[in-house]
Amino acid sequence: EVQLVQSGAEVKKPGESLKISCKGSGYSFTSYWIGWVRQMPGKGLEWMGIIYPGDSDTRYSPSFQGQVTISADKSISTAYLQWSSLKASDTAMYYCATPQDWGQGTLVTVSS
Amino acid sequence: QTVVTQEPSLTVSPGGTVTLTCASSTGAVTSGYYPNWFQQKPGQAPRALIYSTSNKHSWTPARFSGSLLGGKAALTLSGVQPEDEAEYYCLLYYGGAQTWVFGGGTKLTVL
Numbered sequence: 001e002v003q004l005v006q007s008g009a010e011v012k013k014p015g016e017s018l019k020i021s022c023k024g025s026g027y028s029f030t031s032y033w034i035g036w037v038r039q040m041p042g043k044g045l046e047w048m049g050i051i052y053p054g055d056s057d058t059r060y061s062p063s064f065q066g067q068v069t070i071s072a073d074k075s076i077s078t079a080y081l082q083w084s085s086l087k088a089s090d091t092a093m094y095y096c097a098t099p100q101d102w103g104q105g106t107l108v109t110v111s112s
Numbered sequence: 113q114t115v116v117t118q119e120p121s122l123t124v125s126p127g128g129t130v131t132l133t134c135a136s137s138t139g140a141v142t143s144g145y146y147p148n149w150f151q152q153k154p155g156q157a158p159r160a161l162i163y164s165t166s167n168k169h170s171w172t173p174a175r176f177s178g179s180l181l182g183g184k185a186a187l188t189l190s191g192v193q194p195e196d197e198a199e200y201y202c203l204l205y206y207g208g209a210q211t212w213v214f215g216g217g218t219k220l221t222v223l
Contacts, residue, residue, distance in 0.1 A: 035212070037158075044217040045150070045158065045201050059210045062113075095157055100169055102157045 002026040004034075004096050004103035011109045012086050019082035020106045022096030029077035030054035036070060036081045037095040039105075045095075051079060086110045114138060116204050118215040123223055124192050132218045133184040134202035140183035141204065147185035148203040149178055151196075152217075158201065162187060189220075197222040 007021045022034060035050040049060040053072040060070070072079040079096055091110045096103040115137040124130040134147060141147060149162040160169055162178035165185065175191045185202055202215040 037214075044199075045152075045203075045214045047203065047212045047214050050212070061211050061213075062209070097158075097160075099163060100160050102159065105157050 002098075002101045004098065004101055006094075006096060006103040006106045009107040009109070011111070014086060014088055014110055014112055016086050016110075017082070017084050018086055018108065019080050020094060020108065022079045022081075022103050024077045024079070024098070027098075030074050032098045034072065034079040035097050036068075036079075037097060038064075038092045039095065040092045048081070048094075053077075053079065088112075114206060114209075114213050116202065116213045116215040118200075118202060118218045120216070121219045121221065123221045124189070126192060126194055126222055128192050129188065129190045130192060130220065131181070132187045132189075132200055132202075132220070133181065134186070134204065134215050135184045136204055138206070141180060141185045143180065144207065145185070145204040147178065147180075149176075149185075149187045150201045150203065152199045152201065153197075161200075192222055194222050196220065 003025045005023045030053045033050045033052050036048040038046045047061050048064045049070045051058045051070045051072050053074045058070050069082045088110050093105045093107050095105045117135045143165050146164050150158040151161050152158040161172050161176055166178040177188050179186045200218045205212050
C-alpha cells in the first residue's frame with residue numbers, strides 16, 4: 001500500500017525557520033516526483049513545486065521560488081519543505097503528493 | 113502570471129449529469145497540458161481522480177470521465193451520487209516553464 005506520511009502540525013513565530021517532512025512507502029520513492037501544495041484557510045490548492053528524488057531535480061512555481069526550499073533524502077524515502085524565515089501569511093495546510101497519492105497534510109500556524 | 117479558470121460553483125440533482133471545465137489564460141487546453149482532476153471533501157486531503165486528460169486511477173468511479181471540450185479540459189460526472197458533493201480542482205502542466213498550475217476549484221453541490 002502506497003503511503004505518504006507527513007510530519008505533525010507546527011506552531012511557529014514570525015521569523016522562525018521550519019522544515020516539514022513527507023515519508024513515502026510502498027512504492028519506488030526515486031521513481032516518481034513528489035510535489036508540495038499549499039492550501040490557505042478556506043482557499044484553493046496552490047502548486048508550490050516538485051522534486052524528483054532520484055536526482056533531486058527540483059522545479060518551483062514562480063510564486064514560491066525563493067520563498068521555500070524543497071529537498072529529498074532518498075536514503076530514507078523522505079521529502080522536505082522548508083522555510084528560513086516564516087511569515088504570518090505562511091499559515092496554511094501543506095500537502096505532499098505523488099502523481100497518484102497525497103499525504104494527510106501538515107498544518108503550519110505562524111503567529112506572534 | 114498564468115491563470116487556470118474553473119466554474120466557482122455548480123449544482124446538480126442526484127442522478128443527473130454535470131460537466132466541470134478548466135480553461136487556461138494562455139489559450140486552448142490540449143493533451144500536452146496533461147490535465148489532472150482532484151476531488152476534495154471538507155476536512156480531507158485531495159484525492160486524484162483523472163490524469164493525462166482522461167485516464168482514471170484504479171479507485172476512480174466509472175461515473176467520472178475526463179475529456180477535452182471546446183478548448184478546455186472537462187470532467188463529466190454521469191449519474192451523480194450525493195457523495196460526489198465536493199470541491200473539484202484541475203491541474204495543468206506548462207512545459208515551457210516546467211511548472212504546474214491549479215485551477216481555482218469548483219464547488220459541486222448535489223441537491
